[in-house]
């Protein structure tokens with residue numbers, strides 16, 4: 001069963017309302033529910049037609065899964081206007097439609113067979129990168145929708161901002177995207193998802209898009225049409241002024257060190273064998289960072305088989321630390337990491353850029369309810385991969401950058417631009433942080449200090 005999730009009747013009814021708003025179905029109209037599962041939307045359409053005394057359109061439901069279709073057949077038994085088809089919506093020819101409504105499957109590329117992947121890459125412009133079936137359902141639905149027809153889909157909100165969905169965003173905005181309604185996180189019982197209900201009418205865009213957010217507020221938005229992320233416009237990101245970005249004034253904006261086996265390389269300060277001291281540095285993990293409190297001296301140390309320039313040291317120069325690494329159980333764990341196929345078995349998953357990293361810097365958690373930055377004033381700490389760090393172009397920018405990154409405006413900007421993790425938490429990303437516009441005075445300070453140096 002690929003991606004089955006049952007849509008609750010209240011959500012179905014709200015979507016059917018939007019499907020027929022200002023355009024009642026007629027008897028000759030054709031309506032499609034792709035990935036119809038047990039027929040929740042088909043029942044919703046029949047319900048709407050009955051209670052609104054409307055003509056029932058011809059309804060087609062298609063699903064790959066015979067077991068779901070069996071339930072659907074029972075639910076719509078005796079309904080002459082309904083046809084159920086067992087097949088693949090992405091490749092089947094069912095003709096064209098005036099209405100399309102549904103909850104497409106959320107199935108990531110890793111769950112598709114090699115054959116499906118290459119077939120979909122050939123057929124769909126949106127089959128790029130880490131594609132998901134619901135993106136392809138959107139593209140196929142746009143293709144089989146008649147001019148002036150309407151689609152209402154509930155899907156994860158991710159396509160509104162991820163890079164993979166850039167072609168789909170461009171395709172969608174060739175038409176009138178009437179509404180984006182952010183549905184509650186608990187819409188699907190037992191699953192935390194971030195669903196959005198999109199209503200699109202297939203004609204040239206003539207109006208702005210109505211956006212209804214989960215906090216109950218709504219506004220109209222001019223979404224960018226060239227495939228850019230819609231998120232800043234949807235969440236009304238404050239317009240931070242400045243021609244330069246955080247990347248322009250920083251030596252580094254990166255995720256912390258990934259060893260691939262932290263428990264093998266991290267030691268409690270009190271238990272660190274003295275022979276390892278030359279290779280050890282205090283290490284900061286996301287959970288060591290306490291909101292609104294200064295950075296504490298970390299209680300754990302990362303023992304690194306690297307020199308100060310970040311070059312991997314030969315085992316022979318690591319003394320007792322090499323004996324430790326070569327113990328059977330430890331060596332086996334290290335060799336089992338995927339990185340050990342392309343690097344020496346005791347190297348870190350990623351080579352730590354120590355000359356850049358061990359400088360005065362700011363650190364933040366990789367996942368946070370509200371973004372906050374801490375100062376590592378002397379730069380002696382190694383940020384682990386549950387953190388991100390920002391090394392300013394000159395150390396004198398540390399304090400002003402700390403003030404700026406913890407300002408209300410930046411917090412709001414990050415909340416509007418970063419991806420969501422579970423339970424309303426924010427996933428920081430270096431690609432997004434790098435794009436943060438910085439005030440001109442920070443840029444001027446950087447230039448002045450660099451010239452003076």
Ligand SMILES: C[S@@+](CC[C@H](N)C(=O)[O-])C[C@H]1O[C@@H](n2cnc3c(N)ncnc32)[C@H](O)[C@@H]1O
Pocket residue numbers: 001002003004005006007034035036037038039040041062063064065068087088089090102103104105106133
């Ligand atoms: C998220 S469920 C939604 C089910 C139903 N529409 C509802 O909302 O209750 C997605 C459905 O798509 C079906 N599906 C997955 N891949 C499909 C494909 N390529 N063609 C047709 N149906 C597919 C699954 O079997 C599943 O029933």
